[in-house]
Amino acid sequence: MEQYIGQFLSTLSTQKGYTENTIAAYRNDLGQFAQFIRDQRGGVVEPGEVTPDLVEAYVESLQRSEGGYAPSTVARKIAAVKSFFHFLSEQQLIGSNPALRLNSPKIKKSAPKTLSRDEIERLLAAPRQSAGPKALRDSALLELLCATGMRVTEVVNLRVDDVDWEQGEVICRSKGERERRIPLASAQLPLRDYVDNARAALQNDGSPETLFLNHRGKKLTRQGVWLILREAAEAAGIQTDVTPRTLRHSFAKHLIGSGENLRRVQKLLGHANLSTTQVYRQPPAAEAADAAVPQD
Template sequence: MADQLAHEINAFLTHMANHRRIAPNTVAAYQNDLNQFHGYVQSMPNGASTSDQPGGPDLRALDAGTLAGFVLHLREKHYAEATVARKVAAVKSFFNYAAEAGLVADNPAAALDSPRVQRIMPHAVSPNHVHALLEVGCAGRMPDALRNRAMLTLLYHSGMRVSEMVALDAGDIDLQKRVVRCRGRVGRVRQIPLTEPARAALEIYLASGRAALARADEDDIDALFLNHRGTRLTRQGFWLIMKECARHAGIAAPITPHTLRHSFALHQLGRGTTLTDLKELLGHVNLSTTQVYALADRGAPAPA
């Protein structure tokens, strides 16, 4: 992209990252969605050019009809409504920024309606599946098995996001005080209590597993969870590990890292944790985000 629209999209993404302190994953999602919007505009018959900007899409040439056409284009591609809603939200945020910055005289997204998306209630995995995942899927005393057990136990017993877990350094774990320092979104840091199962699994991994995975010549020596190359494990790497552990455990039901976060939240409420306390444990900014768990079906029994 090397035109006026592309330039302003890049400026918007920089603004989101540096001034709004939006999480990197969110910025990356905005970038993908706005790049798709840019590609759609380029594919229009005149490429949304103006007489003084013939080289590519011009922000000033875009109107409400352009945006409505983009939404129709997404639906013709058979995107799910939730995906369409996310892409529309990205476009609306971009044009709100452009209007505030005086880049457009009128905001063409002002009247753009976001698709209504039915809220999907979170669900918990059964305690039997959790037990199988930890005891069967992560069985063994090899360094990678100890790491996998520590990661999955910590994820289930803390409710942290997988991006937060893989970002942990060894120094963030305090086994004596039984807490983990978690760096959340937008630079927010919270202390999460370590349950005894999580503390025990981490203690074994730190004593017998991590040193075998670490390599002194790697920059990620501080990372808590290491891959076979001795570098920090990525979200994608953890996702593959979790799928393999679930396969070994014979779990056919869909189970994802976020499923364990949902399970933690629902089981905490089942034990009597207040929404306010759960909000802090999960690292939510707004209580309204946490309230969805109070509306969810808590039919699955909470483990003791």
């Protein structure tokens, strides 16, 4: 079955342009499914030998697992299996689709947690309390995350020539050859300051052409971004957990809140489906609960 999973994942990457993180999630979920089927049958099983009863038994095992998966996790794993067998059916690699009657659990969607504008201003001000190349880099990094809504993987993979200074845009290239241009907006000046006055101080002879470098002159990693963000959030006195995804959610929520067209936000975020973007129209769970209580 692993051969067919590999074909499916390759299609997601080359034809649908899914991100590395999304493909990794599919790989993990389908690997778990394949292992379950092997355990049930006591050996290698071809996709055409998988029955609807086996698929349903897998779903039941997820729901009964020790500690229990969250409904959203179960829904994701079911979606991966359904997509996989739909692909095999379309490619005529199986005679019938064993996941056809599979239903996903209903998930109540609420808008992701975001930062207020005041919290974002405090976060962005934190690196400016220090001086030197690191402070300029951190300031540019946080400004870029907040002003563009880019994924952390996209930011750490940016190259110096991905910044179009003349147009005031950053060119974001994903693995599926999709390209989107995002206005730098308020990030342009801090980013220019970093490139002109700090990046060379971090660079050495072996440094890559990636835009953001760490203190050793290497490419800044995802983990490095998380540490920079955590340090800034603590300095800003923000009590809630702040991750790169929090900034991405905040970017989208504030854009829609200011009246930006939903299709435009979808394009800026690089969402394949509009339904993914529509969640930002909903109030966070706490706000929704407050709205249900009559006010004096």
